[in-house]
Amino acid sequence: xxxxxxxxxxxxxxxxxxxxxxxxxxxxxxxxxxxxxxxxxxxxxxxxxxxxxxxxxxxxxxxxxxxxxxxxxxxxxxxxxxxxxxxxxxxxxxxxxxxxxxxxxxxxxxxxxxxxxxxxxxxxxxxxxxxxxxxxxxxxxxxxxxxxxxxxxxxxxxxxxxxxxxxxxxxxxxxxxxxxxxxxxxxxxxxxxxxxxxxxxxxxxxxxxxxxxxxxxxxxxxxxxxxxxxxxxxxxxxxxxxxxxxxxxxxxxxxxxxxxxxxxxxxxxxxxxxxxxxxxxxxxxxxxxxxxxxxxxxxxxxxxxxxxxxxxxxxxxxxxxxxxxxxxxxxxxxxxxxxxxxxxxxxxxxxxxxxxxxxxxxxxxxxxxxxxxxxxxxxxxxxxxxxxxxxxxxxxxxxxxxxxxxxxxxxxxxxxxxxxxxxxxxxxxxxxxxxxxxxxxxxxxxx
Ligand code: ASP
Numbered sequence: 001x002x003x004x005x006x007x008x009x010x011x012x013x014x015x016x017x018x019x020x021x022x023x024x025x026x027x028x029x030x031x032x033x034x035x036x037x038x039x040x041x042x043x044x045x046x047x048x049x050x051x052x053x054x055x056x057x058x059x060x061x062x063x064x065x066x067x068x069x070x071x072x073x074x075x076x077x078x079x080x081x082x083x084x085x086x087x088x089x090x091x092x093x094x095x096x097x098x099x100x101x102x103x104x105x106x107x108x109x110x111x112x113x114x115x116x117x118x119x120x121x122x123x124x125x126x127x128x129x130x131x132x133x134x135x136x137x138x139x140x141x142x143x144x145x146x147x148x149x150x151x152x153x154x155x156x157x158x159x160x161x162x163x164x165x166x167x168x169x170x171x172x173x174x175x176x177x178x179x180x181x182x183x184x185x186x187x188x189x190x191x192x193x194x195x196x197x198x199x200x201x202x203x204x205x206x207x208x209x210x211x212x213x214x215x216x217x218x219x220x221x222x223x224x225x226x227x228x229x230x231x232x233x234x235x236x237x238x239x240x241x242x243x244x245x246x247x248x249x250x251x252x253x254x255x256x257x258x259x260x261x262x263x264x265x266x267x268x269x270x271x272x273x274x275x276x277x278x279x280x281x282x283x284x285x286x287x288x289x290x291x292x293x294x295x296x297x298x299x300x301x302x303x304x305x306x307x308x309x310x311x312x313x314x315x316x317x318x319x320x321x322x323x324x325x326x327x328x329x330x331x332x333x334x335x336x337x338x339x340x341x342x343x344x345x346x347x348x349x350x351x352x353x354x355x356x357x358x359x360x361x362x363x364x365x366x367x368x369x370x371x372x373x374x375x376x377x378x379x380x381x382x383x384x385x386x387x388x389x390x391x392x393x394x395x396x397x398x399x400x401x402x403x404x405x406x407x408x409x410x411x412x413x414x415x416x417x418x419x420x421x422x423x424x425x426x427x428x429x430x431x432x433x434x435x436x437x438x439x440x441x442x443x444x445x446x447x
Contacts, residue, residue, distance in 0.1 A: 007196065014204035015377040019219070021204075022211020039212055043205040050202025051369050053195045058359050059151050061192065063160050064184045065346045069304050070164025071178050082401060086297045089397040090305040091341060093244070097236050097307035097393075098340045101314025102333055104232045110224035110315070111322025114217045153364045154335075157342045189348060196352055199376065206373025222378055225319045229382050232311045233389045241396040249403040255413050259287045260395060267391045271383040273302040273349030276391055284398050288412035293402040301394025306344040308386030308393070309354035312379075313340045313361050320362065320371030332365040339364040354386065355379050 028034055141147040141155035148156060167174040167181075210218050242253055263283050266276040277299060284294045317336050321328045328336070343357040355376060359369050402408040 007199065010200035011203055011377070011380060014200035014202075015207050018204040018207030018377070019211050022208040022213075022218075023215065025208065025212035026215050039209060043208055046201055046205035047209055047373055048370075050195075050198050050205070051373060053198060053202075054356055054359055054372070055369060057188065057191055057195060057356060058153075058363070059148055059156065060184075061188045061353075061356060062153070062343075062346045062360050063148065063156055064181055064188050065348060066157060066160035066342070067164040067167070067181045068185045069345050070161045071167040071174075071181065072300075072303075082293060082296065082405060085401050085404070086300060086397060089400065090301060090393075093240065093393050093397070094305065094307050094310050094341045094344045095337055096240055097232075097389075098310040098314040098337050100235060100240070101229075101232045101311040102318060102336065104228050104235070105315040105318030108224055108228040108231075109318075109322060110221055110228050111319040114214055114221040114323055115325065151363060153339060153360045157339070157346075185348075189350065189353075192353060192356060199352075203373065203377050206370075207377050210374050218374065221319075221323070222374065225315065225375060226378055226382060228319075229312050229315045230385060232315060233308055233385050236307055236311060237389055237392050241392055245396050245399055248400045249408075251399070251403070251410070251413060255287060255415065256395075256399060259283050260392060263391060263395070264388045267388040268384045271351040271380070271387045273306070273387055273390050273394075275350075276387075277302050277349075280391055280395060284395055286412070287399075288409035289398055289402040290407035290409075293405060293407045294398055297398040297401055298394050301397060302349045302391070304345040305393055305397070306347045306349075306354065306386075306390045308389030309347050309357070310340045310344045311389065312354055312382055312386050313343060313358050316358055316371070316375055317361060317365070317367060319375065320367050323371055323374070324368055326367060328365065335365050336361060349387075349390070351383055351387075352379065354383065 025034055025038065138152075139154040139158050141152065141159050144155070144159040146152075147159065167178050207218075245251060245256060246253060260283070263276055263280050266279050267273065270276060280302070281294050281298050284298065285291055314336065317328070317340075339361045343354075343361050346360075347353050347357045355372065359372060362369055362371070399408070
């Protein structure tokens with residue numbers, strides 16, 4: 001915990017120092033020292049080196065974590081109806097989240113007004129001429145090894161899902177391979193945390209370069225980006241989830257949000273769905289969800305359902321495309337919806353991974369990864385907020401599914417569980433009373 005905080009503060013210091021140095025450099029006249037040694041020398045090595053190190057992890061991380069995620073499909077099958085309902089809910093809410101994010105991104109236009117195209121080291125390769133048929137056909141890998149080698153994200157996703165599902169269908173005999181992927185997953189996560197140690201220096205260099213080129217415009221654009229992500233997160237939480245719960249269960253929402261507040265305190269401070277999981281399960285059970293549902297839907301959600309992360313990725317795609325003056329056509333937007341939904345499955349519930357899987361979404365539509373450098377500076381703050389939405393999505397689904405399965409105790413939800421009041425004698429009850437009023441009166445008697 002202490003270490004994590006240490007890294008976060010270091011990243012913040014990196015941004016601050018980067019912004020200050022960048023603004024100083026912007027005010028300085030061009031010279032060999034400024035341009036060749038600093039900006040295009042030392043800082044470029046630090047910044048681009050960091051981005052390349054992230055890129056290095058994308059293919060192994062996505063491959064391994066998608067195989068792990070989909071190889072637990074066996075559990076979904078075992079749980080039958082609940083499993084299918086949960087999966088559908090998770091995938092649909094993620095697709096809704098990312099669509100909302102793209103819409104809000106287009107409305108707020110966070111990247112318009114800041115031109116970073118001069119900072120691109122690699123020419124973007126947006127394939128606008130590709131038709132939907134080509135995209136779908138292009139998802140099937142003719143040679144998966146080649147797809148892995150050339151980083152064809154959609155093909156890698158298709159292959160990993162197929163492999164994972166096959167592992168789960170084979171069952172016991174595939175156990176060694178499943179274990180192998182699980183330990184490879186742990187190793188990938190470790191590599192992520194090692195690379196993240198470089199983040200403060202990478203972010204410092206990237207922010208310095210950005211501010212040295214663009215000056216104050218960068219701050220304004222970053223604030224707009226943060227606003228667009230936050231607004232979409234709020235809409236997802238209080239409009240999308242709220243209406244889904246209300247419409248499908250008819251429950252009042254206050255007890256749900258009230259209970260969720262304690263979970264939110266943990267997700268916000270840890271920025272990790274996994275870290276919050278024990279409390280999430282406990283809280284949902286305390287408001288009436290049966291353990292048989294909560295113990296399945298919540299761990300699955302913490303692993304594969306990341307609506308908040310998908311929102312950040314959607315807005316980030318719009319932001320980065322605008323920074324570099326790249327127009328995203330309808331095919332590119334559809335590809336983003338698809339890849340960000342799958343990236344959400346492949347994002348582990350620990351801090352910062354959404355930023356790594358963002359590079360997979362950017363790559364899938366040919367957007368330059370350099371843009372990550374700018375938003376990484378403010379990512380920790382947004383990570384805290386999006387993790388909260390990630391977990392709220394799991395809880396909303398859990399409520400809906402448990403209610404539809406009849407595995408839900410409404411009295412507990414409204415804090416009117418009569419069980420502990422049974423000690424009162426029957427004669428004290430007004431038998432004509434409605435059950436809710438029963439509880440109120442009993443509570444008064446007990447008080
Ligand atoms: N921190 C997020 C979570 O744990 C994942 C991410 O977006 O980085 O849910």
